[in-house]
Amino acid sequence: MKQGQYLSQQVKQYLWPQNNVQTDHPSCQFKADKQWLDLQYHTDDKIKKPDELEHQMESPPELADKKQLDRIKGSLIGMALGDAVGAHVEFRPYEYLCQNPVKDLVGGGTWGLEKGQFTDDTSMALCLAMSLLARHDFVPYDQLVRYKWWYQYGYMSSTGKCFDIGAATRESLEKFSRRQESFAKNHNISVKTLDFLSDTELLETFPVNCSSQGVAGNGALMRLAPVPLFFHENPETAVEFSGISGRITHGDTKAYDACRYYGALICAALKDYEKSDLLDKDFYTKHKHWFGNIPLCDEIKKIAEGSYQKGGGYQDGIRGKGYIVNALEAALWAFWSDENSFEKGVLAAVNLGDDTDTTAAIYGQLAGAYYGYKKLPKEWVKHVYAKQFILNVSEWIAYEGKKWNETEGSTSSHQSQPEPTYVTTPNEQKSFFQRMFAFFNYASPTKHSAPPSPCSPQQKKKHRSQSTDE
Numbered sequence: 133m134k135q136g137q138y139l140s141q142q143v144k145q146y147l148w149p150q151n152n153v154q155t156d157h158p159s160c161q162f163k164a165d166k167q168w169l170d171l172q173y174h175t176d177d178k179i180k181k182p183d184e185l186e187h188q189m190e191s192p193p194e195l196a197d198k199k200q201l202d203r204i205k206g207s208l209i210g211m212a213l214g215d216a217v218g219a220h221v222e223f224r225p226y227e228y229l230c231q232n233p234v235k236d237l238v239g240g241g242t243w244g245l246e247k248g249q250f251t252d253d254t255s256m257a258l259c260l261a262m263s264l265l266a267r268h269d270f271v272p273y274d275q276l277v278r279y280k281w282w283y284q285y286g287y288m289s290s291t292g293k294c295f296d297i298g299a300a301t302r303e304s305l306e307k308f309s310r311r312q313e314s315f316a317k318n319h320n321i322s323v324k325t326l327d328f329l330s331d332t333e334l335l336e337t338f339p340v341n342c343s344s345q346g347v348a349g350n351g352a353l354m355r356l357a358p359v360p361l362f363f364h365e366n367p368e369t370a371v372e373f374s375g376i377s378g379r380i381t382h383g384d385t386k387a388y389d390a391c392r393y394y395g396a397l398i399c400a401a402l403k404d405y406e407k408s409d410l411l412d413k414d415f416y417t418k419h420k421h422w423f424g425n426i427p428l429c430d431e432i433k434k435i436a437e438g439s440y441q442k443g444g445g446y447q448d449g450i451r452g453k454g455y456i457v458n459a460l461e462a463a464l465w466a467f468w469s470d471e472n473s474f475e476k477g478v479l480a481a482v483n484l485g486d487d488t489d490t491t492a493a494i495y496g497q498l499a500g501a502y503y504g505y506k507k508l509p510k511e512w513v514k515h516v517y518a519k520q521f522i523l524n525v526s527e528w529i530a531y532e533g534k535k536w537n538e539t540e541g542s543t544s545s546h547q548s549q550p551e552p553t554y555v556t557t558p559n560e561q562k563s564f565f566q567r568m569f570a571f572f573n574y575a576s577p578t579k580h581s582a583p584p585s586p587c588s589p590q591q592k593k594k595h596r597s598q599s600t601d602e
């Protein structure tokens with residue numbers, strides 16, 4: 133695996149002279165309005181890690197409602213905690229964990245991390261959060277750019293390097309890089325400059341779905357939280373963007389639907405739902421209007437109807453595997469059976485074995501949102517790597533999410549509480565689905581039960597005309 137802690141001096145000077153982004157192409161003028169969102173380096177060429185960006189951060193002009201903010205912080209720190217607790221036994225099978233159960237947050241193990249350091253799950257989630265904050269919107273292209281920065285340069289990593297990446301994510305990010313090269317060539321733009329693509333029309337023509345049907349790893353779900361946390365005031369948008377955020381690297385319908393369903397649950401937690409409502413076997417039926425016109429596929433619907441509510445846990449078939457259906461079921465099982473203890477839920481998720489950090493990170497996103505930051509185990513929280521950075525990011529997510537809802541959200545289909553009979557007006561539908569169409573270049577999603585494959589004949593034709601890598 134190749135990762136760069138260092139960029140070549142030539143590339144770095146071109147892209148970030150004195151830590152200031154400069155671009156020379158009229159279509160690539162994007163610059164974040166906050167320095168801490170940028171990819172930055174020390175004078176000795178080492179990348180600036182999240183905890184080294186804290187001093188650049190100010191609080192947003194307004195702080196969100198305390199309870200909301202507590203839930204947002206709880207979700208992000210909860211994810212980082214699950215990730216960190218599971219990291220040292222990642223890949224260990226269930227049998228090993230039966231003999232050597234994890235009982236606490238410790239360092240070392242699989243990756244040799246320090247106590248509290250996180251892995252790819254939280255790094256990618258922070259990349260996603262940085263993108264939402266930098267673009268003040270949901271821009272899949274920019275999300276992929278930041279994931280690429282993580283993969284290649286160690287952006288948002290707890291160690292300054294990408295030391296672990298899932299096969300599907302790597303394949304998608306390499307495909308994205310190849311598409312960027314083709315796109316740059318076709319539009320006569322320097323490939324380095326293309327990371328700062330700002331021209332809206334050009335942005336809309338970039339094929340961002342870098343995966344295909346059959347790719348259903350848990351990598352789509354492990355980084356999800358920033359999307360529902362940012363868009364929670366508008367659940368329909370949050371659910372749809374949750375699905376899309378996963379699909380750009382994991383193209384299977386099951387990945388798309390797992391992200392939509394879990395995004396809906398995180399939204400509901402932000403809306404102060406009771407735990408019994410979140411675990412309600414009829415949650416999906418009661419909130420179908422959040423899911424637009426696209427029903428959940430059978431595998432995810434089964435989970436939504438309570439397949440995870442099994443007292444025997446592993447003995448009843450609950451698995452902490454990399455398959456997204458297993459991962460979603462396992463995380464929900466941990467939440468269902470945690471007896472209102474975050475600590476107990478994380479340990480249960482980790483002790484299922486296999487993809488321990490990711491199962492627990494997924495659990496932590498929802499459980500942290502539900503229990504809130506103040507109820508997370510303090511002995512663990514104080515060890516979370518870059519804790520202050522993540523807390524500051526939480527404040528900005530709350531602030532920017534609210535601002536987005538006041539402007540863009542008003543043209544979408546916002547409803548604050550469940551209204552089963554809710555139907556968007558033709559104008560709202562037009563606005564919302566036009567956005568989707570523009571980003572993903574495929575036919576209206578209103579007439580199919582599953583998201584169209586990026587490999588549909590229509591898309592293949594489109595991709596061929598835009599990219600030479602397929």
Ligand SMILES: [Mg+2]
Pocket residue numbers: 215251252253296489490
């Ligand atoms: Mg991981």
